[in-house]
Amino acid sequence: MQKDINQIINDLKKMHGAPRCELIFSNPIELVVATVLSAQATDQKVNEVTRTLFRKYRTWKDYLNVPVEELEEDIRPTGFYRNKAKSIRNIAGEIEGRFEGRIPEDIDTFATVKGIGRKSASLIVGLAFGKPAIVVDTHVIRVSRRIGLTENKDPDKIEQDxxxxxxxxxxxDFSLLITLHGRYVCKAKKPECERCLIREMCDYYKGGRKDV
Incomplete structure (x- = not known):
């Protein structure tokens, strides 16, 4: 990986501002729930729902004690609400049962919770607990391959690279910035290369990668 990572990060900050997650949350439980709800939904839609949801549900027990039909209705606008309600309750039950209500601060341990994959575990541990984490979402896969930071397609191998x-x-910070870049500039179908500050360091722009 012969790239100037510091320059890439600095240029991405110039384009997108401070590294950030666009889900709104105030504690680790809220981040876990928002992350589950964000599957196949925009962050904007999730934030609209959680504005009310997080006033009603404050602990894992709140999610477990409410009738599942009520939880489904509360999160319905995010789509796939039955699966998401089931996932939230599974996560809540496992964290209460296995970890005495505390979210594991270790990515490998947290990723063993049913409903929490490695991508989500990395995001939550990185943001909620301030621990270094590479978050390999669809944007990180696409953009890191286009830049030339990896030639792999498998998320685990990309993380290692x-x-x-x-x-x-x-x-x-790198993960958050790359996600923002993939969302707003280095889009899947029509990347806006001409307004990208890192294009001169990008294999895709220079013609070396056309398979992503």
Whole structure:
């Protein structure tokens, strides 16, 4: 990975501002729930729903004690609400049962919770607990391959490549910035290369990668 990572990060900050997650949350439980709801839904829609949801549900027990039909109705606008309600309750039950209500601060441990994959575990641990984490979502896969930071398609292998090439202290910020870049500039179908500040460091722009 012969790329100037610090320059990439600095240029992405110029384009997108401070590294951030666009889900609104105030504690780790809220971040877990918002992350579940964000599947196949925009962050904007999730934030609209959680504005009310998080006033009603404050603990894992709140999610477990309410009738599942009521929870489904409360999250219906995010789509796939039955599956999401089931997932939230499964996560709540497992965290209460296995971890005494505390979200694991270790990515590998947290990823063993049913309904929490490695991507979600990395995001939550990185944001909620401030621990370095490479978050390999669809944007990170696409953009990191286009730039030339990895040639792999498998998320686990991409994570390992990025871990090797990026300073650990920058893992979370890099992931957040790349996600923003993929969402607003380096789009899947029509990347806006002409307004991208990192295009001169990008294999895709220079014609070296056309398979992503």
């Amino acid at each position: 990025l871990r090797k090439g990026i300073p650990e202290a920058a893992w979370t």
